[in-house]
Amino acid sequence: MGNGVSIKAGIVGGAGYTGGELLRLLTNHPNVEIAFVHSKSQAGKPVYEVHKDLLGDTELYFKDTLQEDVDVLFLCVGHGEAKKFVEAEKLPVSIRIIDLSQDYRWNESIREATVEASGRTFVYGLPELQREEIKQAQNIANPGxxxxxxxxxxxxxxxxxxxxxxxxxxxxxxxxxxxxxxxxxxxxxxxxxxxxxxxxxxxxxxxxxxxxxxxxxxxxxxxxxxxxxxxxxxxxxxxxxxxxxxxxxxxxxxxxxxxxxxxxxxxxxxxxxxxxxxxxxxxxxxxxxxxxxxxxxxxxxxxLLKGASGQAVQNMNLMFGLEETAGLKLKASAF
Amino acid sequence: MGNGVSIKAGIVGGAGYTGGELLRLLTNHPNVEIAFVHSKSQAGKPVYEVHKDLLGDTELYFKDTLQEDVDVLFLCVGHGEAKKFVEAEKLPVSIRIIDLSQDYRWNESIREATVEASGRTFVYGLPELQREEIKQAQNIANPGxxxxxxxxxxxxxxxxxxxxxxxxxxxxxxxxxxxxxxxxxxxxxxxxxxxxxxxxxxxxxxxxxxxxxxxxxxxxxxxxxxxxxxxxxxxxxxxxxxxxxxxxxxxxxxxxxxxxxxxxxxxxxxxxxxxxxxxxxxxxxxxxxxxxxxxxxxxxxxxLLKGASGQAVQNMNLMFGLEETAGLKLKASAF
Amino acid sequence: MGNGVSIKAGIVGGAGYTGGELLRLLTNHPNVEIAFVHSKSQAGKPVYEVHKDLLGDTELYFKDTLQEDVDVLFLCVGHGEAKKFVEAEKLPVSIRIIDLSQDYRWNESIREATVEASGRTFVYGLPELQREEIKQAQNIANPGxxxxxxxxxxxxxxxxxxxxxxxxxxxxxxxxxxxxxxxxxxxxxxxxxxxxxxxxxxxxxxxxxxxxxxxxxxxxxxxxxxxxxxxxxxxxxxxxxxxxxxxxxxxxxxxxxxxxxxxxxxxxxxxxxxxxxxxxxxxxxxxxxxxxxxxxxxxxxxxLLKGASGQAVQNMNLMFGLEETAGLKLKASAF
Amino acid sequence: MGNGVSIKAGIVGGAGYTGGELLRLLTNHPNVEIAFVHSKSQAGKPVYEVHKDLLGDTELYFKDTLQEDVDVLFLCVGHGEAKKFVEAEKLPVSIRIIDLSQDYRWNESIREATVEASGRTFVYGLPELQREEIKQAQNIANPGxxxxxxxxxxxxxxxxxxxxxxxxxxxxxxxxxxxxxxxxxxxxxxxxxxxxxxxxxxxxxxxxxxxxxxxxxxxxxxxxxxxxxxxxxxxxxxxxxxxxxxxxxxxxxxxxxxxxxxxxxxxxxxxxxxxxxxxxxxxxxxxxxxxxxxxxxxxxxxxLLKGASGQAVQNMNLMFGLEETAGLKLKASAF
The missing domain is CATH 3.30.360.10 (Dihydrodipicolinate Reductase; domain 2)
Incomplete structure (x- = not known):
């Protein structure tokens, strides 16, 4: 394993497109262990039944329960659902959150690329805008x-x-x-x-x-x-x-x-x-x-990558002190 | 108008793909007047709201009532629905029926390409198989x-x-x-x-x-x-x-x-x-x-044409003594 | 035949995309007889070998000679080639020309949508701009x-x-x-x-x-x-x-x-x-x-239609006093 | 670097589709250094000018000369060209060859999946057929x-x-x-x-x-x-x-x-x-x-992967004692 860092990650809303793309990335990421994949609609099914290209790559099943023994939680649920989830679950603040919805991306009253809400501080996760802030962030609002x-x-x-x-x-x-x-x-x-x-x-x-x-x-x-x-x-x-x-x-x-x-x-x-x-x-x-x-x-x-799940992993890499490109040197499809 | 023949046609199930394709054909057919277009799901809407390419071509609205003053009725409803419709509506047998579903296409017990059912005789409508029988037919089972x-x-x-x-x-x-x-x-x-x-x-x-x-x-x-x-x-x-x-x-x-x-x-x-x-x-x-x-x-x-609605019009042409190609000299899209 | 008008048309550059689309239209046009289809590159071949969707629709062959017994000539050659053709061939001015290239579309010195060149007057063929001028035109520069x-x-x-x-x-x-x-x-x-x-x-x-x-x-x-x-x-x-x-x-x-x-x-x-x-x-x-x-x-x-060959036919219809929509009531492909 | 093995690879015919796909794979392969990319047609140009998705990933240029200080040579030239190349260049037999053309895939006279030709022995490179033979092979004929x-x-x-x-x-x-x-x-x-x-x-x-x-x-x-x-x-x-x-x-x-x-x-x-x-x-x-x-x-x-360049890398991995999947855990595009 790369530089010896191992991150335990959970995914909420793992049955959608961004959840699937995140699974494709994290399955091959040298520093990540996927602890669980949460999905209300698909709970109980093998992940590869929904994301069929993952057949042979993962033995994970969708679950409808959360685990708290994770370092980071990716929220891949719909707009509006992320905020509801954060506020309902009251997870320990030590669990970092990377939210792919728009729920914490902006706030009319402020000009700073940081949103305080739901008892957490969300840094707008565009590394080319504010890489240093992301490295220090506890929570990320991943851009559209x-x-x-x-x-x-x-x-x-x-x-x-x-x-x-x-x-x-x-x-x-x-x-x-x-x-x-x-x-x-x-x-x-x-x-x-x-x-x-x-x-x-x-x-x-x-x-x-x-x-x-x-x-x-x-x-x-x-x-x-x-x-x-x-x-x-x-x-x-x-x-x-x-x-x-x-x-x-x-x-x-x-x-x-x-x-x-x-x-x-x-x-x-x-x-x-x-x-x-x-x-x-x-x-x-x-x-x-x-x-x-x-x-x-x-x-x-x-x-789905720089515009969603790839950028989410890039943010995770920065938050956990990994190489920014870890797990993201992807072969282009080209055709 | 072509050779002076004018056919009044009704379409049942006009909101689906074969219904739409039939509308595209009959709108330009030189010998057809579309009397009504029936659709349970879209009744009350202009036809062009569903088949948007017909915007500017027709002022018809979908209806949920039938008219009996037609010469021919095209059934563009789903498999199973056509038979139910015929048996429930008990239309005068003078109205010819061209059914695009599979409901009257075959019958295990017979080798002839004709099915007796629902009080009517349905001739299998493949003109290259039995053009003469189609010319004499009262009802057509349009092939798959x-x-x-x-x-x-x-x-x-x-x-x-x-x-x-x-x-x-x-x-x-x-x-x-x-x-x-x-x-x-x-x-x-x-x-x-x-x-x-x-x-x-x-x-x-x-x-x-x-x-x-x-x-x-x-x-x-x-x-x-x-x-x-x-x-x-x-x-x-x-x-x-x-x-x-x-x-x-x-x-x-x-x-x-x-x-x-x-x-x-x-x-x-x-x-x-x-x-x-x-x-x-x-x-x-x-x-x-x-x-x-x-x-x-x-x-x-x-x-959608020779495999469905075009063949249905070809059958209609034969049944009503028109040129077999009437309304069917279509410009290929080619690209 | 519609209103009894019959137009003899020639096509120059008939092997390209706009030439092919014109052939698709004119083959079904009620008032047009295609006199010849000119193509340097494909001369001697049946038209359907190049425009394969026309198999069964036309027995025409590409020729490398012109006929002067036509009412209208469509130029479907490349930009620059149309002007060369017009100036080299010196066709009788009684033959109307509809040029699909950009060679006669505009002229820096003028604001009017008409170009004098090569011994002819070309009216810019956008019917929604100047239908009356098109009706009187001897030559048309068909828009891009x-x-x-x-x-x-x-x-x-x-x-x-x-x-x-x-x-x-x-x-x-x-x-x-x-x-x-x-x-x-x-x-x-x-x-x-x-x-x-x-x-x-x-x-x-x-x-x-x-x-x-x-x-x-x-x-x-x-x-x-x-x-x-x-x-x-x-x-x-x-x-x-x-x-x-x-x-x-x-x-x-x-x-x-x-x-x-x-x-x-x-x-x-x-x-x-x-x-x-x-x-x-x-x-x-x-x-x-x-x-x-x-x-x-x-x-x-x-x-290829309103943006090229269809508009060319629309212009021809206007120039010859036909219904503007003759031969242009086309079934949308829709899918 | 993975298990400490470093392989110097050359690519002949690097400007085509299989050459490009090989470059995409080898650029990210943990055990490979690309020594040179040969192309007659593109010599002198940066690789990314031809395989544009590699912009930012490689500084290599296409060359028209060969280097002999490589461990393995991938032949990505056309059918017929590979054999000509091998016979003309007379490379040291210590350089392993993986040929992606059909030139050494079969021989009418034999049933064994090995072809002797051009002074070399080519093992048919289908790992699921004969993995052990591939591990021992000096030269590979990569399957179609x-x-x-x-x-x-x-x-x-x-x-x-x-x-x-x-x-x-x-x-x-x-x-x-x-x-x-x-x-x-x-x-x-x-x-x-x-x-x-x-x-x-x-x-x-x-x-x-x-x-x-x-x-x-x-x-x-x-x-x-x-x-x-x-x-x-x-x-x-x-x-x-x-x-x-x-x-x-x-x-x-x-x-x-x-x-x-x-x-x-x-x-x-x-x-x-x-x-x-x-x-x-x-x-x-x-x-x-x-x-x-x-x-x-x-x-x-x-x-392009299991059917060409991916299988070529799989064969290389086997020939050089690497993990069979090295450099081949690719994210599916899925959509």
């Missing part, structure tokens, strides 16, 4: 998928007070972003070969994005417009952001490379990237262009 | 999708008593074959990029296939093995059938061309075909190969 | 696919001098938009499950879009920003456009409905549309939203 | 993708002399099986939503399959019929094999479980599997059914 892709595209500009002009963003997400619930727009016959927009200019992730960027930027944050699309693919998010900027392309690239220098999962591409460069990895690719007055930033992540 | 693709592949052999050796078939169907119900295997995140077999050697369409072929063939029918697959596409069926045969490829091609000469929707291809040659059309393509002792027949149809 | 989707989204605003504020557009196109040439980004293994942007803020269709809108609008046209994406599907374009506007949603809807009232292929949707509502049809759907100060317009077309 | 899926489905039966009756197989492969060459059938616009069969009853992998099975089975091998399909997905192979058998389902399952007990990558599923259970892993899933007299075996692999 679109929120991750968009913040990573804009963080260096916010830090340099460069978000002065209205920002325009379009982004496309794969079907796993909507979870495993059955619905008309998750039906294969509908979604294959199809495209649609939704929540135009009204996506819920704008809250956490604005909070982060406003908290970093000295002057008032410019308006952010976001057009999200549903695409006919399963994994990944690609966003294109642009704004008027006086920065030259060289200045911008320098600013981005400098900002992300120490961050192992972010790379500035030197040619137009495509989504499958990041699919099935914890990477974020960024690409910069300048056309007339407009600075354009393309950002790409895998929504 | 896989059953259509497989029967068209084997009819000329059965007619010539050539199905003497065990027959091996594999076939792949698109997602619309499973209808619009939501299920784990209809979820986009599951089905995209995926493949699986199901009901191996046990598909329910084998009943109607065996009945037809046994009815045509002089000697006993050989065993038929069928491996069906679910494929990651929405429309279409491709089947590959093979058996030991003493026919040369030239004899076989001659036999097939002769059999289908007068049938406008079946073409014998002269190079390996692909599914999108038939997608969104009422066509069936057949392709023959001979390798050593094996005769191989590839057959392709669109499951 | 993205250009069609974007102009239809903005025409009513331009006419009312409402394009006063910077316009922001993102749009996604299917693979057929890039034609049939083989390239890394047309490889299935690359494109499936993938997404990428390209020509960000620099798409070539902006020229014709700006010319049209500037020509309609009384005041100077605001800046137009356009982010195009390649999506993992074959057919269709969806665009989302927004700008600051003082119009209420009711005023905007009224303006759009009034503008398009007499145009049979454009419908204002009353709920969020999806691409497959227009796939395989000549329709354009528009959907309007207002969020705070922003007016949002979603527009959808099939790039 | 369909050949792997089909042999794993039939090995236990051959070993028990149970392949007495004609065998019927259908199988579907993703697009990466055809490599990265551009062709009509690799064009996205063609392949998306499409299906076709090819080389029906004539696939080239039948040679190596028959050789292996005939070599294991005591009695003469029964005839093998194989219908391959191209499917609209990128990765993976699913095969369904059946034959008449007197084995009960319990006997068959027992036979398979016993055969594969010690093989870490093969699992006998207890419910119908789907392709994405193995996508992006080195696993093979098998599933058994019995219907009347027919025993049915479904087998699934990822064609």
């Amino acid at each position: 998928c679109f929120a991750t892709a968009i913040q990573l595209a804009l963080l260096p500009l916010a830090e340099q007070n460069q978000l002065q002009q209205e920002i325009h963003i379009s982004g496309i997400t794969g079907s796993t972003g909507a979870g495993q619930s059955l619905s008309a727009t998750s039906h294969y016959s509908w979604r294959d070969g199809n495209i649609s927009n939704y929540k135009v200019l009204q996506h819920q992730h704008l809250n956490e994005i604005r909070r982060t960027l406003a908290g970093m930027q000295q002057d008032d944050l410019a308006e952010i417009n976001f057009v999200p699309y549903r695409g006919p693919f399963t994994r990944g998010i690609l966003c294109t952001s642009y704004l008027n900027s006086t920065l030259s392309i060289e200045e911008a690239e320098q600013m981005y490379k400098s900002y992300f220098r120490s961050h192992p999962f972010v790379t500035i591409a030197d040619s137009i990237p495509d989504l499958k460069q990041v699919t099935n990895t914890n990477k974020c690719l960024l690409y910069l262009e300048k056309h007339d007055d407009k600075l354009v930033i393309t950002s790409l992540i895998d929504n | 999708c896989f059953a259509t693709a497989i029967q068209l592949a084997l009819l000329p052999l059965a007619e010539q008593n050539q199905l003497q050796q065990e027959i091996h078939i594999s076939g792949i169907t698109g997602s619309t074959g499973a209808g619009q119900s939501l299920s784990a295997t209809s979820h986009y995140s599951w089905r995209d990029g995926n493949i699986s077999n199901y009901k191996v050697l046990q598909h329910q369409h084998l009943n109607e296939i065996r009945r037809t072929l046994a009815g045509m063939q002089q000697d006993d029918l050989a065993e038929i093995n069928f491996v069906p697959y679910r494929g990651p596409f929405t429309r279409g069926i491709l089947c590959t059938s093979y058996l030991n045969s003493t026919l040369s490829i030239e004899e076989a091609e001659q036999m097939y061309k002769s059999y289908f000469r007068s049938h406008p929707f079946v073409t014998i291809a002269d190079s390996i075909p692909d599914l999108k040659q038939v997608t969104n059309t009422n066509k069936c393509l057949l392709y023959l190969e001979k390798h050593d002792d094996k005769l191989v027949i590839t057959s392709l149809i669109d499951n | 696919c993205f250009a069609t989707a974007i102009q239809l989204a903005l025409l009513p605003l331009a006419e009312q001098n409402q394009l006063q504020q910077e316009i922001h557009i993102s749009g996604i196109t299917g693979s057929t938009g890039a034609g049939q040439s083989l390239s890394a980004t047309s490889h299935y293994s690359w494109r499936d499950g993938n997404i990428s942007n390209y020509k960000v803020l620099q798409h070539q269709h902006l020229n014709e879009i700006r010319r049209t809108l500037a020509g309609m609008q009384q005041d100077d046209l605001a800046e137009i920003n356009f982010v195009p994406y390649r999506g993992p599907f074959t057919r269709g374009i969806l665009c989302t456009s927004y700008l600051n506007s003082t119009l209420s949603i009711e005023e905007a809807e009224q303006m759009y409905k009034s503008y398009f009232r007499s145009h049979p292929f454009v419908t204002i949707a009353d709920s969020i549309p999806d691409l497959k509502q227009v796939t395989n049809t000549n329709k354009c759907l528009l959907y309007l939203e207002k969020h705070d100060d922003k007016l949002v317009i979603t527009s959808l077309i099939d790039n | 993708c369909f050949a792997t899926a089909i042999q794993l489905a039939l090995l236990p039966l051959a070993e028990q002399n149970q392949l007495q009756q004609e065998i019927h197989i259908s199988g579907i492969t993703g697009s990466t099986g055809a490599g990265q060459s551009l062709s009509a059938t690799s064009h996205y616009s063609w392949r998306d939503g499409n299906i076709s069969n090819y080389k029906v009853l004539q696939h080239q992998h039948l040679n190596e399959i028959r050789r292996t099975l005939a070599g294991m089975q005591q009695d003469d091998l029964a005839e093998i019929n194989f219908v391959p399909y191209r499917g609209p997905f990128t990765r993976g192979i699913l095969c369904t094999s059946y034959l008449n058998s007197t084995l009960s389902i319990e006997e068959a399952e027992q036979m398979y479980k016993s055969y594969f007990r010690s093989h870490p990558f093969v699992t006998i599923a207890d419910s119908i599997p789907d392709l994405k259970q193995v996508t992006n892993t080195n696993k093979c899933l098998l599933y058994l059914e019995k219907h009347d007299d027919k025993l049915v075996i479904t087998s699934l692999i990822d064609n």
Whole structure:
């Protein structure tokens, strides 16, 4: 085992998409032992009956009881359910919590990327924003998928007070972003070969994005417009952001490379990237262009990894003093 | 209007996939007036709210009452529901019925492709099997999708008593074959990029296939093995059938061309075909190969058209003395 | 034959995607006889060897010679090739030309949607912009696919001098938009499950879009920003456009409905549309939203139909005094 | 580093699909150092310019020269090219070769799964067939993708002399099986939503399959019929094999479980599997059914991993005394 650290982890809501992806990661993580996987709906079944690709990889069963002999608890339940769970269970505060829902991501009254609630302090878990705070954190609010892709595209500009002009963003997400619930727009016959927009200019992730960027930027944050699309693919998010900027392309690239220098999962591409460069990895690719007055930033992540469960593991690694990339050097699917 | 014939049609179960496809066809059919569209679940809604591509094409609303002033009634309800409907409603026998379910397709006790039930006589509606009987029919049992693709592949052999050796078939169907119900295997995140077999050697369409072929063939029918697959596409069926045969490829091609000469929707291809040659059309393509002792027949149809609603319209055309292709000269989607 | 008009049509460049789609349309058009299909690369082959879905539908062969006994010539050759062809062949001006390339779409020096070149006058063929001019035209420059989707989204605003504020557009196109040439980004293994942007803020269709809108609008046209994406599907374009506007949603809807009232292929949707509502049809759907100060317009077309060959036939219909929708009442593929 | 072993590896033909997949694996393999990546076509370029997902993961460049200071050489060149390379380069026999082409897979004159050619002895590299021979091998002929899926489905039966009756197989492969060459059938616009069969009853992998099975089975091998399909997905192979058998389902399952007990990558599923259970892993899933007299075996692999580069690494692990699974515990993409 890596550097001798062994972490006992529990997963709550292990039967959903982010729970499954977390299981795929933790099963192979060199420093983690999965103590239990909690699921109300699937209790009693082998994990591989729900996450069928894990057949042969794990003998775990879903349980409907919690164990308190764990170091960290991942909450993979739905929005609203995480807060209810934390407040009902009153777990010892010594158990660290990494919540993948939006329940502790932001708070209207504050600009700081930390939320006090339910008797705990939740640090917003975007390592490229505040790695040191995460290392010290007891609890993590893991960012949303679109929120991750968009913040990573804009963080260096916010830090340099460069978000002065209205920002325009379009982004496309794969079907796993909507979870495993059955619905008309998750039906294969509908979604294959199809495209649609939704929540135009009204996506819920704008809250956490604005909070982060406003908290970093000295002057008032410019308006952010976001057009999200549903695409006919399963994994990944690609966003294109642009704004008027006086920065030259060289200045911008320098600013981005400098900002992300120490961050192992972010790379500035030197040619137009495509989504499958990041699919099935914890990477974020960024690409910069300048056309007339407009600075354009393309950002790409895998929504289930850097946009959810991969980032949760990255946060765990930081909280427990492990290598940030432990268990996250994933083979891209590439095709 | 075409040759002056005007048919008043009603649709029962108009909110499902075959009902929608029938509406797409009948809306443009030169000799049909849609009198009503019945749907229990969607009654009161405009048709275009359910079949959204019909926005701008029809002002019809779903109704939960029937009208008896129609010439023909299409039953697009689920298996089992059609028979219940016919027996409960006791419609005048002057109203012709075209049933797209499997309820009247076959009967264990008989070899003829006609079923007496519910006070009516249902002719099995495969025009390439028995066009003259269909022209005289009062009621039609419209064939299943896989059953259509497989029967068209084997009819000329059965007619010539050539199905003497065990027959091996594999076939792949698109997602619309499973209808619009939501299920784990209809979820986009599951089905995209995926493949699986199901009901191996046990598909329910084998009943109607065996009945037809046994009815045509002089000697006993050989065993038929069928491996069906679910494929990651929405429309279409491709089947590959093979058996030991003493026919040369030239004899076989001659036999097939002769059999289908007068049938406008079946073409014998002269190079390996692909599914999108038939997608969104009422066509069936057949392709023959001979390798050593094996005769191989590839057959392709669109499951919603030649495999369901298109064939239903073809049957209607024949029953009412119209050109067989009326309303069915459809532009292939091709891509 | 419909109203007794019979048009003899020739197709140049018939082996490509738009040529094939035109053949699919004209083969079923009630008033058209296809006189010849020209293709340098495929001369001598049956048409169905290249456009395989046409097997059984046409006995035509590709030719490498032109016939002058035609009423209209469709040019489906590449950008740059159309102008070369027109200037080299010196066809009688009595033969009408409908050019699907961009060669005669715009001219930097003029604001009018008409280009004088190569000894002919080309009218920009967007019927919803200038139907009367098209009816009188001898030659048509058929619009680009993205250009069609974007102009239809903005025409009513331009006419009312409402394009006063910077316009922001993102749009996604299917693979057929890039034609049939083989390239890394047309490889299935690359494109499936993938997404990428390209020509960000620099798409070539902006020229014709700006010319049209500037020509309609009384005041100077605001800046137009356009982010195009390649999506993992074959057919269709969806665009989302927004700008600051003082119009209420009711005023905007009224303006759009009034503008398009007499145009049979454009419908204002009353709920969020999806691409497959227009796939395989000549329709354009528009959907309007207002969020705070922003007016949002979603527009959808099939790039090969309303964005290319379907619009070419629509223009032909107008030029020859036919019903505008003749041969264009297409069954949607829907799935 | 794992158990202290460090292997220097070279890759010839590193710019293709199997070369790229090998690079993805070896970059993360705990016991391998990639000494060089050879490519004639891409020499001088960074590896990440061709395999773009490797951006940030490797600083290697493609070279057009070979180094002899390596322990093992992977040949990822085309069929026919591998043999030419081996015979032209006359590398020291101390350098082990793992050839992913078909050049050394079989030889008509022999039943043993070993080929003597080009001055070397090539052991057929199917670990579930002959792990001990592979451990001792100097050179490996890595099996074909369909050949792997089909042999794993039939090995236990051959070993028990149970392949007495004609065998019927259908199988579907993703697009990466055809490599990265551009062709009509690799064009996205063609392949998306499409299906076709090819080389029906004539696939080239039948040679190596028959050789292996005939070599294991005591009695003469029964005839093998194989219908391959191209499917609209990128990765993976699913095969369904059946034959008449007197084995009960319990006997068959027992036979398979016993055969594969010690093989870490093969699992006998207890419910119908789907392709994405193995996508992006080195696993093979098998599933058994019995219907009347027919025993049915479904087998699934990822064609680029267990069907090519993953199996090559598995062979390398065995040859160098490493854990068989080293570097091959891959996170499934699952979606």
